[in-house]
Structures are given as C-alpha cells and as structure tokens.
Amino acid sequence: MRTRQSRRWEICLLSLALLAATGGCGSEPEAATRPLAGGAAAPVAHSGAEEESAGKAALAAYSGYLDASRAASARSDPAHPALARFVADPLLTRVRVAIREAKEHGAMRTGRLVSDPTVVAVDLAADPPTVEIQDCLDATGYRLVYAKDRRVVPGTRGGRYLATATATRYPDGRWLISAGAGHQDQPC
Template identity: 80%
Template sequence: MRTRQSRRWTSCLLSLALLGAGAGCGTDREAAARPPTGRDAAPVAHSDADEQAAGKAALAAYSGYLGASRAASARSDPGHPALARFVADPLLTRVRLAIREAKEHGAMRTGKLVSDPTVVSVNLDADPPTVELQDCLDATGYRLIYARDRKVVPGSGGSRHLATATATRYPDGRWLVNVGAAHPDQPC
C-alpha cells in the first residue's frame, strides 16, 4: 500500500525534481496568465545592448529561481521568502504545491542540481517583455529523500534532460520566471 501511494505522490513530485524543484509543464493557459502591463505602444527598435541586458537579467532570475527552489525544497518550506523574489505565478503556485506535498509525505530534496541555461530568444516588444530560456539540467545527483531516515524515495531518481523557461519583465521592472517545462524525454 505504501509503495502505491509513494508512486502516486512521487510522480507528482518528479516535476519538482526535473526542473530544480518545480518548473513542471507549461500550458497555453499559462501564456494567457502572464501579467498585463496595460501598454498599447507601437513596436520600438531595441539595441543589442538592451537585448543582452534583458537576457542577463532573465538568466539571473532563472538562477535565483533554481537556488530558491533548492533551498525551499531542502527545508520543506513552501513559503520560503526567496521563491517570490525570483518566481511568479502560475509557476510559483506549482512550486509551492509540490514542496508542500513532499512535506506532507515526509520528504525533502537534497543533493546537487547542475544547470547550464542559455537565452533562446528575447522579445522586448512583447507586452510584457519576455525572454525564453533553455537549459540542460542534470538532476542525477538531486534526490527526493524521506526526512525521517534520509532514505531515497523509490522512483524519484533524476536525469539529465532539456528544460525550458520563460522570464517576464513585470511592471515594477523585475524579471521573474513564470513559466517552465521539463522535457525528460529529451536528454541533453
């Protein structure tokens, strides 16, 4: 009985492991959930420097997101304050729910997650501006364990796979990761 329950909640938590504690799968509804800025401006030509700065800010937000997710998962703390500094909804809610579910089952994340993100595209003319990222995540050393006895949760092994994310510039000027997808069927 415990194995069947473990498999069920472990499969839910695998999205947590696959993208550094929660990028999960993106949906078309999430694209519609991006924050509106209320601007109806005509497209403006942006310099390479503007695009490079946006890409750099998006990569920093993504790195912060992975770090905050790892810290929150290691402490089984879905309310970890660093999460909201780097992640926005709908992704933020999914990350928090995955961490909460792991905590309810007595599990937590431990180990090392290796990331190598790159900027795929920058769209400063979008409303709001977005940066698409691609990452080769190595989660082979990142484990879901039972907090009580530190044993690895069966079926929770990680892999090395493709992950994608979108960072969006919010009206207050912050770049936050709000959409993410793990692609475990696409090794890298």
C-alpha cells in the same frame, strides 16, 4: 494501494526536479506581481544591448529561482521567503504545492542540481516582455529522499534532461520566472 499513492505524488514531485521547487510569501504590491500589460502599441525596435541586458537579467532571475528552490526543497519549506523574489504565478503556486506535497509525505530534496542555462529568445516588444530560457539540468546527484532516514524515495530518478523557462518583466522592472517545465523525456 501504497504504490499507487506513492507514485501519484512522486510524479508531481518529479516536476520539482526542474527547478528544485521553492515557496515564498509575497509582500509586494499587487501591481508588482502582475506582468506589464497595456494597449496595443506599434512595434518598437530594440537594440542588441537592450536584448542582451534583458537576457542577463532573466538568467539572474533563473539562477535565483534555482537557488531558492533548492533551499526551500532542502528545508521542505513551501513558504520560503526567497522564492517570491524570483518566481511568479502560475509557476510559484505549482512549486509551493509540490514542496507542500513532498513535506506531507515526509520527503525532501537533497544533493546538487547542476544547471547550464542559455537564452534562446528575447521578445521585448511582447506585452509583457519575455525571455525564453533553455537549460540542460543534471539531476544525477539531486534526489528526493525521506526526511526521517534519508532513504531515496522509490521511483524518483535523476539524470540529465532539457528544461525550459520563461522570464517575464513586471511593472517594477523585475524579471521573474513565470513558467517552467522539465522535459525528462528529452536528455541533453
């Protein structure tokens, strides 16, 4: 029975390895936490410079997300304030839940998560504008451990695997990571 319960939350927490999960209390106005939306408009041609700028901003948000996730996971703090600066729902809620579950089971993340992201698609004509990111995460040194004695939680694994994320531009101009997934079955 203990193994089944342990395995259930471990599976949930493995998704945490993608972005090292974090949490934050959003104090932004409601409009600032919704993607840009509007009526149908004619397609607009965007320059390569605009797309490059969007890609850089999205990668900065992704990097901030990973850093905030690592910090929140290391402290087992699902309300870590840095997360809301880089992550939006539905991903923000998933990350907070994963950290909360780890904390409830006496676990936390420790070690180093190595990231090598690249922009694979920019769609500034989308409503809202998005940037797709692909990453090869190296979690070999990033472990889920019991906070009390730092023993590695059984059944958790590291390794190198593909991760994907979507950055979305919000009405206030910020790029936030709104979706993400770790594909541990796809090594890189």
